[in-house]
Amino acid sequence: MDCLFCKIIAGEIPSSKIYEDDTVFAFNDIDPQAPVHVLIVPKVHIASADDINEKNSDVIAHIFEVAAKIAKEKGLSDGYRIVNNCGDQAGQTVKHIHFHLMGGRDFTWPAG
Ligand code: AMP
Numbered sequence: 001m002d003c004l005f006c007k008i009i010a011g012e013i014p015s016s017k018i019y020e021d022d023t024v025f026a027f028n029d030i031d032p033q034a035p036v037h038v039l040i041v042p043k044v045h046i047a048s049a050d051d052i053n054e055k056n057s058d059v060i061a062h063i064f065e066v067a068a069k070i071a072k073e074k075g076l077s078d079g080y081r082i083v084n085n086c087g088d089q090a091g092q093t094v095k096h097i098h099f100h101l102m103g104g105r106d107f108t109w110p111a112g
């Protein structure tokens with residue numbers, strides 16, 4: 001499959017890995033929008049949040065466990081933001097679901 005994040009998970013394209021286990025992979029965003037900007041992805045190819053269902057939602061729950069763990073490791077005790085862009089209008093550019101874990105600065109709301 002011609003998927004950038006599948007290739008990163010497989011090690012075919014280099015990345016700055018932060019965390020890996022049997023089902024989840026996390027790496028630094030190549031264009032960081034905050035002092036900490038980590039992308040957390042499932043190893044299984046799920047195209048977007050619109051494709052989450054009762055068969056694959058366990059890994060999505062696990063991603064949030066991993067996010068909390070990485071946030072603690074990165075010292076984000078003042079808070080952080082987890083973002084998922086779903087679909088073109090939301091600005092999803094890579095069609096392999098990913099969660100942006102961003103921290104180390106103040107954020108405004110609503111985003112964009
Ligand atoms: P989104 O716009 O929500 O689909 O987010 C895609 C993210 O992937 C962007 O923040 C990009 O900077 C990031 N990105 C694209 N290519 C790479 C790469 N090779 N390594 C790490 N991050 C990447």
Ligand code: ZN
Binds near residue numbers: 004005006007096
């Ligand atoms: Zn993929």
